[in-house]
Amino acid sequence: MISEPPLPAELRALFAAGADTGRTLSVPLPPGRPVRSEEEPSERPAFWLGDGPAPAGLWARLRAEHARSGLWPLLLDSLDDEDADYRPWGNGEVLPGEMSSPGDHDPDALLARWWVDHTADDAEDQLTPAERAAVTAPFGRTWPGPAVAPLGGKDPDRIADGLAEQLVAGHPSVRIGLVAADRGADAVTVAGWTGPTNYTGDTAEVSAVLRSWEDRFGARVVGVGFATLVLAVAAPPTTRESAMAVAAEHFAFCPDNIWQGEAPHTLAAYADRLVDDHSWTFWWD
Template sequence: MSLSDTAPGIVEIHETPDPSLYARLLGDVGRSSRCPVLLGFRAVESAGGMPVPDDPWAAVEQTDAHAVLERWWPGPCTAGCRCLDPWIDRFPPRPGPALDRSPESATLAAAVDFARDIGPYSDLAVVDARRPADIPLAVRWSGAGNYADHDLVGLTAVLRSWEERFGATLVRLDGSTLTLTVAFPPETAVEAEAVAAEHFAFCPDQHDPQNGTVHTPRSYAATLRGAWTWRFWWD
């Protein structure tokens, strides 16, 4: 069914998709400029809720992902505080040049495997987007809207950066949650700690998974090494 009037950017929703449909759509996105995403709780209701520039894609192209994260970074810590250890005084430096992992077969395979596992519990949407990282902006997703400084252009620039650096593919969108598969997660403690700081800047609630543990970037980094999924939840 077409949802263009009520959910901008969403072209179709398949409530009982064939398990192989996600794989076919994702494999064809370079030609079709339409991207699949699994929809969770209140995902459709979250579409269309955020303003975007007149030419949002030009705005993304002109946006530096590292500068966005540095702007969103909650530091520095106050005197005596260790909550942002080891990045107490500053945000991590800009990462060096890296291969673009987004087109690699492992990136596609990780997303397809995850979608196959959770697909029976989700609807499948087709979105007017040329890559998974662009989906929140394409649907004007409002899931992070309760954080006034978090704009969709900046969010999309960061997702594109992760897609290229780590093969991190946005697979599922909920009303307040994004879930990414990660084909090339950070392997060393140093790299993981820098990525942990990026996650804390990207999603302010990431330090508290509400399971009794409150993370610093250093302790959170231990959960990122070798992790095949990243989940971000805005309270």
């Protein structure tokens, strides 16, 4: 019987003491390095980063070994293609020590609170109260509650592997990253990603919602940029009615998707684009 090769030392360092025992990885990795936070003194790296563009097919092979390796792969992109520091990943512009645990947060309560925050009047807002309410019509300022999990759906792993290939082919600057996380939803928190910092300084809140989407929609975290997030979705909404409920969650989670996304800037228009869409992309200004 051929035994699987153990994790190399630079990958074992990603785990807490004793948590790397028995972990294996048979997938050859390109040249890379562990990355620590530039602001937090720590012997434990936040993640491992490939030095160059992610090879085709690598994300899927690493995802398939997650159960044995404990390492969730991410396709990481920088703030700017011309950025020599490859921010925030290459220079360690991350804060894992400031994050709580995703399990400490109720995703339904978070979405409800964020909805109230984003639909409230703003003294600096250029919209009238009526115009602001129209953005989230027919719900207005009333939180409609979480979307119902759809029945059925495709294989989450196959959908995620396909999206990863699309990202590698369409964005040649992306690099492979590895994070010591039990599930993809937690990877952004473990890595100390601060992309949504203008809305929350604790990425564990984001991960709590991502956990819920993993469970309800077969979502998988695939790509992460400076302030962007790309998910594969095995069971997206299939009707406009169900898409409206999901759109409400997206607005609570990332209002810039509607406020600064594709016109017209309304929940209804955004929902139309969610029907049967197997990838969800978020951008925080």
